[in-house]
Amino acid sequence: MRRLGLYLGLVLILLPLGFVLAGVAWTPHPPTLMGPQRLAAPGMDHPMGTDWFGRDLLSRVMVGGRATLAVAATAVATGGLLGTAVGTWAGVRGAVAGEFVMRGVDVLLAFPTVLAALVLATVWGPGILGVAVALAVANIPFFARLARAGAMTLHERHYVAAARAVGAGDLHIVLRHILPNMASPLVVQATVSMAGAVLAEASLSYLGLGVQPPQPSWGRMLQEAQAYFYLSPWPALFPGLALATLVLGLNLVGDGLRDLLDPTLRRLTSARLATGRAHRSGRPQSR
Amino acid sequence: MSRYVLSRTAAMGATLLSVALLVFILLSVVPGDPARLAAGPEASPETYRLIRDKLDLDHPWPVRFVRWLGGLMRGDAGESLNYRRPVVELLWTGLSVTLPLAMLSLFMALLLAVPLGILAASRAGGPLDLATVGAAQLGMALPEFWLGILLAGLFAVRWTVLPVGGFPGWDQPGDALLHLLLPATALALPRAAYLARMVRGAVADVLAEDYMRTAHAKGMPGTRVLLLHALRNALVPVITSAGLTLARLLAGALVVENVFFLPGLGRFALIGVHARDLPLIGGIAVTTAALMVFLSFAVDLAYGSLDPRIRRT
Numbered sequence: 001m002r003r004l005g006l007y008l009g010l011v012l013i014l015l016p017l018g019f020v021l022a023g024v025a026w027t028p029h030p031p032t033l034m035g036p037q038r039l040a041a042p043g044m045d046h047p048m049g050t051d052w053f054g055r056d057l058l059s060r061v062m063v064g065g066r067a068t069l070a071v072a073a074t075a076v077a078t079g080g081l082l083g084t085a086v087g088t089w090a091g092v093r094g095a096v097a098g099e100f101v102m103r104g105v106d107v108l109l110a111f112p113t114v115l116a117a118l119v120l121a122t123v124w125g126p127g128i129l130g131v132a133v134a135l136a137v138a139n140i141p142f143f144a145r146l147a148r149a150g151a152m153t154l155h156e157r158h159y160v161a162a163a164r165a166v167g168a169g170d171l172h173i174v175l176r177h178i179l180p181n182m183a184s185p186l187v188v189q190a191t192v193s194m195a196g197a198v199l200a201e202a203s204l205s206y207l208g209l210g211v212q213p214p215q216p217s218w219g220r221m222l223q224e225a226q227a228y229f230y231l232s233p234w235p236a237l238f239p240g241l242a243l244a245t246l247v248l249g250l251n252l253v254g255d256g257l258r259d260l261l262d263p264t265l266r267r268l269t270s271a272r273l274a275t276g277r278a279h280r281s282g283r284p285q286s287r
Numbered sequence: 288m289s290r291y292v293l294s295r296t297a298a299m300g301a302t303l304l305s306v307a308l309l310v311f312i313l314l315s316v317v318p319g320d321p322a323r324l325a326a327g328p329e330a331s332p333e334t335y336r337l338i339r340d341k342l343d344l345d346h347p348w349p350v351r352f353v354r355w356l357g358g359l360m361r362g363d364a365g366e367s368l369n370y371r372r373p374v375v376e377l378l379w380t381g382l383s384v385t386l387p388l389a390m391l392s393l394f395m396a397l398l399l400a401v402p403l404g405i406l407a408a409s410r411a412g413g414p415l416d417l418a419t420v421g422a423a424q425l426g427m428a429l430p431e432f433w434l435g436i437l438l439a440g441l442f443a444v445r446w447t448v449l450p451v452g453g454f455p456g457w458d459q460p461g462d463a464l465l466h467l468l469l470p471a472t473a474l475a476l477p478r479a480a481y482l483a484r485m486v487r488g489a490v491a492d493v494l495a496e497d498y499m500r501t502a503h504a505k506g507m508p509g510t511r512v513l514l515l516h517a518l519r520n521a522l523v524p525v526i527t528s529a530g531l532t533l534a535r536l537l538a539g540a541l542v543v544e545n546v547f548f549l550p551g552l553g554r555f556a557l558i559g560v561h562a563r564d565l566p567l568i569g570g571i572a573v574t575t576a577a578l579m580v581f582l583s584f585a586v587d588l589a590y591g592s593l594d595p596r597i598r599r600t
Binding site for chain 2 (some may be wrong): 103106109110111112113114115118119121122123168175195199202203206208209210212219222225226229230233236237239243244245247248252257
């Protein structure tokens with residue numbers, strides 16, 4: 001029962017993920033092929049119907065998730081690695097480095113993903129690169145905070161002192177003794193961040209700042225669908241449904257993992273209070 | 288207490304300065320030649336020269352930054368290249384839509400989430416609790432802009448009971464509120480879902496405390512115990528998180544405004560991006576980021592005044 005949410009979440013993730021992965025090898029119709037039936041309702045030939053240009057919606061949904069997933073995963077991985085590295089460094093180095101990093105975190109937190117993406121799109125022009133960079137940067141603070149809190153507590157442990165006594169270097173201590181012991185909260189944060197990144201990428205594609213046409217993307221499809229909603233609601237339904245299923249699944253898995261790994265999270269509580277930011281440091285967050 | 292406030296204020300000042308510097312570097316130093324960027328590739332030499340003069344690029348960038356910062360302090364953020372009006376004027380117009388929109392959705396979210404969360408926690412494990420938890424999980428997964436499209440499609444396009452978009456201005460307050468109703472709902476529902484979970488968790492934690500048993504034991508009526516003891520303690524994290532919720536709503540408004548063609552900061556920003564309107568984007572970025580910094584400052588202060596443990600560190 002306790003793991004019901006976790007398994008349900010995994011199934012919900014696999015559903016859209018499966019569609020997208022299958023779409024790499026095969027789609028029922030070519031996703032950009034314009035057919036004679038415009039805005040057809042779901043039926044035998046087109047299970048999700050067709051859009052304004054008579055293109056098959058199922059095929060477009062299958063292909064349209066590719067950019068969302070790729071950008072979100074790359075951005076969370078990059079931001080997560082950078083944030084963890086900086087946070088761990090600050091936690092091990094002590095107060096001055098910590099203060100420095102936390103001020104940097106404050107500055108980054110002042111830029112919500114959308115705002116950062118808007119600024120980058122002004123300079124670089126709309127495109128996938130600006131979105132990916134904005135998402136990665138937006139994720140750095142959450143990981144930096146968690147890693148710093150974790151590294152600070154673990155650094156005081158006797159086994160770290162023992163390792164140092166036998167001559168282990170900083171890098172060895174961080175890689176072998178600190179990182180493995182604080183991996184759980186970071187993994188939970190990565191799941192939650194992934195959900196946020198998927199939502200953000202879709203929002204930005206909707207605004208026209210992400211994937212550029214003719215390549216389909218869920219956000220872009222929804223933008224096109226909005227214009228002819230009065231003729232057919234189907235094109236506005238399915239891409240959003242795929243998006244919501246994926247995010248729901250990621251959130252459920254995040255919750256499930258947190259429950260599963262709870263003891264580790266609880267161990268960090270004292271560190272959370274020590275940073276003076278009890279409300280924002282310990283728990284995984286998303287934007 | 289005052290030392291805590293002082294240190295937080297100093298930190299906020301430093302953050303604001305860094306935020307301004309970051310925006311300036313991104314928009315005015317990184318592009319190399321901002322005038323070339325703003326003018327676009329097909330601009331004539333005359334247009335280019337004109338924009339170069341307007342952006343005041345004939346000084347080294349540290350000088351330009353100090354001038355820009357000084358202008359900001361005096362309430363002068365330059366002139367928009369696209370609208371040919373002072374950026375500050377556009378910022379006020381935008382804020383007069385974005386802020387009420389965010390406040391309205393915060394109000395709606397709290398109105399929905401607080402009673403639901405309390406009811407769910409007081410009947411933990413019951414059907415209402417399960418329904419709330421399930422609905423909250425679903426609500427948190429909904430993209431705000433998709434919700435906006437669906438709401439606009441149903442209420443404005445299909446049933447035509449509410450306006451599709453646009454904004455009449457605050458001269459007609461009733462009509463203006465009507466235009467904010469759908470976008471505010473789209474923003475509020477996912478936040479309400481998040482808050483309902485939070486309220487439920489907080490109330491459930493308090494209900495497990497010893498003093499709750501004491502209150503019941505001394506013969507206090509159940510509703511009174513719930514309202515007097517449980518609520519007061521459980522709402523502390525909720526009230527303090529209202530600041531962070533508002534920050535999230537403001538960021539969400541940047542997107543949802545574009546679903547409903549509301550002339551808020553997000554709408555101006557998107558138009559500004561396509562027009563490569565550097566002064567306007569700079570003004571919007573600094574304003575929004577400063578709002579975020581103020582909100583997190585307010586949250587820190589609220590926490591400090593409610594939880595003495597935080598002040599001491």
